[in-house]
Amino acid sequence: MKLLFERSVPGRCHDLLPACDVPVAEFDASLLRGTAPRLPEISEIDLGRHYTELAKQTHGVNDGFYPLGSCTMKYNPRVNEEMAALPGFTQIHPLQPIETVQGCLEALYTAEQLLCEITGMDGMTLQPAAGAHGEYTGLQLIRSYHLSRGDTARNKIIVPDSAHGTNPASASMVGYKVVSIPSNPEGGVDLDALRAAVGPDTAGLMLTNPNTVGLFDANILEITKIVHEAGGLCYYDGANLNAIMGHVRPGDMGFDCVHLNLHKTFSTPHGGGGPGSGPAGCKEFLKPFLPTPHVKKTEAGYELYAPEQSMGKVRSFYGNFLVILKALTYVLTLGKEGIPEASAGAVLNANYMMSKLVGSYDMACKGLCMHEFVMDLSRQAHDHGFTAMDVAKRLLDFGMHPPTMYFPLIVHEALMIEPTETESPETLDEAAEVYLQILAEGMADAEKLHNAPLNCAISRPDEVGAARNPIVRYTFE
Ligand SMILES: *Cc1c(COP(=O)(O)O)cnc(C)c1O
Numbered sequence: 001m002k003l004l005f006e007r008s009v010p011g012r013c014h015d016l017l018p019a020c021d022v023p024v025a026e027f028d029a030s031l032l033r034g035t036a037p038r039l040p041e042i043s044e045i046d047l048g049r050h051y052t053e054l055a056k057q058t059h060g061v062n063d064g065f066y067p068l069g070s071c072t073m074k075y076n077p078r079v080n081e082e083m084a085a086l087p088g089f090t091q092i093h094p095l096q097p098i099e100t101v102q103g104c105l106e107a108l109y110t111a112e113q114l115l116c117e118i119t120g121m122d123g124m125t126l127q128p129a130a131g132a133h134g135e136y137t138g139l140q141l142i143r144s145y146h147l148s149r150g151d152t153a154r155n156k157i158i159v160p161d162s163a164h165g166t167n168p169a170s171a172s173m174v175g176y177k178v179v180s181i182p183s184n185p186e187g188g189v190d191l192d193a194l195r196a197a198v199g200p201d202t203a204g205l206m207l208t209n210p211n212t213v214g215l216f217d218a219n220i221l222e223i224t225k226i227v228h229e230a231g232g233l234c235y236y237d238g239a240n241l242n243a244i245m246g247h248v249r250p251g252d253m254g255f256d257c258v259h260l261n262l263h264k265t266f267s268t269p270h271g272g273g274g275p276g277s278g279p280a281g282c283k284e285f286l287k288p289f290l291p292t293p294h295v296k297k298t299e300a301g302y303e304l305y306a307p308e309q310s311m312g313k314v315r316s317f318y319g320n321f322l323v324i325l326k327a328l329t330y331v332l333t334l335g336k337e338g339i340p341e342a343s344a345g346a347v348l349n350a351n352y353m354m355s356k357l358v359g360s361y362d363m364a365c366k367g368l369c370m371h372e373f374v375m376d377l378s379r380q381a382h383d384h385g386f387t388a389m390d391v392a393k394r395l396l397d398f399g400m401h402p403p404t405m406y407f408p409l410i411v412h413e414a415l416m417i418e419p420t421e422t423e424s425p426e427t428l429d430e431a432a433e434v435y436l437q438i439l440a441e442g443m444a445d446a447e448k449l450h451n452a453p454l455n456c457a458i459s460r461p462d463e464v465g466a467a468r469n470p471i472v473r474y475t476f477e
Contacts, residue, residue: 120251
């Protein structure tokens with residue numbers, strides 16, 4: 001398809017600006033550019049068509065099934081958008097005096113209270129802009145706590161090998177050494193390995209639960225006990241809260257801090273780079289270290305304050321305010337009954353779809369899963385010469401977004417499927433049929449899958465080239 005610059009015709013500008021009705025500001029000539037910028041000149045209809053064409057080449061949850069594992073691509077109710085678009089929320093400035101934005105502060109405060117209740121935490125910051133940013137903030141809470149006690153020897157974070165990839169990365173960013181411990185044969189944390197790993201240098205443990213193979217660790221209470229007895233703190237990666245919300249709470253399982261991905265569990269749009277929101281919650285004893293500013297409720301109204309031993313700022317202003325509003329709308333819409341129903345539906349849908357595929361596809365773990373399940377295509381790769389990648393590519397021909405591929409790393413030919421609770425049984429039936437059909441195709445003729453997708457605008461781009469040498473701007477000859 002043509003780029004805007006290639007569609008551009010000199011003079012075919014369309015401008016909708018009214019005539020200037022204020023005095024024209026004079027700038028110092030040294031600040032002005034000598035030649036006009038090279039902008040594409042294009043009519044409104046052609047501009048509209050350009051973006052419509054682009055939109056058609058992508059796949060969103062409004063187009064079809066989108067079971068991208070570990071990403072929770074659920075349907076985002078439109079009412080969330082309507083609430084976040086109210087002028088009282090959008091027509092404000094972040095530097096406005098706080099007495100003029102009391103309603104906005106109340107919304108932030110309410111979101112914080114509700115998320116604390118859902119996670120079993122006592123305090124929460126809404127500032128982090130993504131899940132990994134929430135991890136970073138939570139780990140800074142742990143670090144601040146140890147340092148405030150003069151305990152400088154604790155420089156290691158234990159991360160099970162079934163954790164999300166961002167966990168070890170965030171721990172390194174905070175300056176910790178990462179100690180990886182293996183999974184047991186059931187897919188949970190190996191308790192003996194954990195006991196052997198903890199000690200006076202343990203700052204804490206980061207646990208992704210349910211973990212990346214979609215399992216809830218049955219030994220969770222024992223895990224947090226082992227870490228606490230060694231003087232470490234427990235961090236809960238709650239990005240996958242979609243599996244458990246309303247049923248169990250990290251705070252009741254012995255965790256000291258947690259982060260949430262509002263752009264997954266709490267139905268704010270994501271994909272294509274954001275904006276997201278990754279609030280970090282903590283127990284009472286960590287609250288003094290929370291980032292600044294933080295909202296509090298007083299008799300005179302809502303105020304911003306700096307917690308006594310605050311780690312400082314992790315982001316400008318209040319976090320991704322409109323994203324938080326969408327999540328707040330979602331929580332208030334679902335209410336106390338709806339929240340556990342949503343997670344029960346997510347777990348039911350994952351198990352329903354898995355039950356249709358088990359026996360044909362190998363599963364990474366036996367038994368029931370939580371909100372997602374991981375299939376392992378190693379046998380097909382070995383016996384029939386087609387891989388997880390080939391299956392994923394073929395799915396595109398059926399208008400379905402592929403699942404997450406080659407993740408978690410501990411499963412060799414992984415396809416990680418997270419259907420989410422917002423899909424109907426009919427969609428899941430149809431998707432399972434397609435997965436089975438592709439499997440049969442691969443057994444009959446692996447070559448066909450190697451060439452897939454067969455009906456898409458682009459077939460197999462050079463993925464390494466695109467990652468290593470991305471062309472992200474137009475260059476004129
Ligand atoms: C998505 C995810 C993250 C990272 O969240 P981002 O918003 O992408 O930074 C961390 N942990 C888990 C378990 C996740 O699924």
